[in-house]
Each structure stands twice: as C-alpha cells, then as structure tokens.
C-alpha cells in the first residue's frame with residue numbers, strides 16, 4: 001500500500017486528491033510545517049534527502065516531486081483513468097498542462113507569495129518579470145478555461161489536479177481575482193468530493 005507523507009498546506013494535497021479520485025487504498029503520515037519559517041520539519045528529511053512534500057513510499061520505492069508521484073500512481077491504476085491514452089486527441093493538452101503547472105506556473109506564483117511578505121517599490125527586475133509572467137500565464141489559462149471544461153478538454157484528468165493546487169496558491173495571492181472563468185473552474189474543482197477529502201487533512 002502507498003504511504004503518503006503529507007505536509008500541511010502543501011502540494012501533497014495533489015497526491016491525496018488523486019488517490020481519492022481513484023479509490024485507491026493509502027496510508028497518510030502527517031508532517032507539520034514550522035509555524036515561524038513555514039519550512040518542512042526534520043521528520044520529512046528522514047524520508048527523503050530533499051525533504052519536500054509530497055513524498056510517497058511504496059515497497060522499495062521512495063519518490064518525491066508531485067508530477068512524478070502522480071504519474072507513478074496513474075501507472076498503478078489498472079483501469080487507466082485520469083490520463084488520456086496516447087492516441088486520444090486530449091493527450092498532448094494533458095501533457096502540456098501537467099508540466100506547465102510545476103515547470104512554468106509554480107515559480108512566479110511561489111515568488112509572489114514571498115514578494116508579498118516584503119516591502120517592494122515595484123521597479124525591481126523581479127517585479128517586472130512577475131508582471132509579465134502573471135499577465136501571460138493567467139491570460140492563457142483564462143482563455144483556455146473560457147472554451148473548455150477541463151484543462152485537457154472534455155474530461156477531468158490528473159492535469160486538473162496538477163493545475164488546481166497552483167491556482168489555489170495564485171488565488172491566495174490575489175493573482176486571479178479578475179479571471180472569472182479561472183475562479184469558476186477553481187470552485188468546481190474544490191467542490192469535488194475527492195478534493196474535499198484530501199483538503200480535510202489540512
């Protein structure tokens with residue numbers, strides 16, 4: 001059985017959510033962020049040298065990096081759900097959005113969370129970069145969600161699980177407040193029972 005090392009308010013919600021959607025059995029070990037630094041505790045370092053959530057352990061395999069963990073779990077699913085087949089026209093949209101979530105979108109969003117904690121004059125290189133990235137990324141997301149129900153197309157896939165968590169971080173920083181399709185999509189994802197079960201871990 002898969003053991004999920006879950007850090008509160010973190011990307012490990014993706015893994016719990018996916019396991020809930022697939023009705024796969026799992027065990028959760030909870031780790032709490034340091035209240036002052038928000039960093040992961042030493043207990044996570046004992047599981048994997050990177051000490052970043054999510055981490056799963058399944059027999060001899062210990063795996064971190066949420067995108068890799070999601071693919072690992074999808075590979076275990078005999079019914080092959082939540083990832084379009086290679087021959088499905090939705091496959092490459094699935095692939096692009098799954099990678100976009102961590103490869104492109106996470107960096108400016110996490111940077112925004114930290115920048116909001118500082119006094120800034122709005123003229124530094126990072127502020128310029130953030131302005132450009134935020135406009136580009138969230139306009140692309142908004143126009144995609146204006147014309148399709150889910151990121152890959154007509155069907156809910158694991159790409160939605162990858163994207164929703166970073167969109168939640170973005171919403172927290174006020175980055176999508178003028179994006180009605182993105183906000184409606186976020187609400188729809190958060191209403192899914194499997195999401196709610198995952199969110200109940202904190």
Ligand SMILES: N[C@@H](CCC(=O)N[C@@H](CS)C(=O)NCC(=O)O)C(=O)O
Pocket residue numbers: 007009010011012038039040041051052053054064065066067102
């Ligand atoms: N790209 C990695 C990011 C992992 C990551 O940064 N996780 C955060 C939680 S969302 C973490 O463990 N932070 C605690 C720390 O860095 O001490 C992934 O998708 O798994």
